[in-house]
Amino acid sequence: MQPPLPSPRPAADVLHDAGWPGEARAALLCSGLLLGVALVVDAGTPHGLTLPGALGCITLCVVLLVILLPARVSAAPGILTVRGLWVTRTVCTDRLVAVAWPADTAGRLALRDEDGARAEVDLRVLLANPALWLRIEADARTSRTHGTLHHGTADLTRLALHVHSETARTVLRVSGLD
Structure with a gap:
């Protein structure tokens, strides 16, 4: 059966x-x-x-x-999918081993999971979709809690501060309080 x-x-x-x-x-x-x-x-x-x-x-x-044509990004609990024109990349975000957000090329967040799958997400997508970022961030915290996330915790923390500050700036600007 x-x-x-x-x-x-x-x-x-x-x-x-x-x-x-x-x-x-x-x-x-x-x-x-x-x-x-x-x-x-x-x-x-x-x-x-x-x-x-x-x-x-x-x-x-x-x-x-x-x-x-931009890549299409979607996230379910524990899974991030980036669909390009010819290639679809899926990463298990609750089993990440590495996160990279290089300071000199700040345009992309690179993720790698335990299975070796890799995906890159444009930072503009995360800034424009705070819920998407929060899902990735929560899953990355799960990876850190489980002990699988070995590389990039400093990059993740720096990126979280950047995304949250940009989101707050956008909220203030839209509400006319800037």
């Missing part, structure tokens, strides 16, 4: 990057506008719109879309 399959997590337990749909739309809009402008300019040349010219414009716009 097979063991019962674990029940799927309720959708309410999964937190998503709330700004991703808007950023994805903006990336599509930028690459679409560039495609339109490039095709109009190519059509205005003495040779007119040619197949190689159109393919070049399309290629350029696809490359721009790949560059601009």
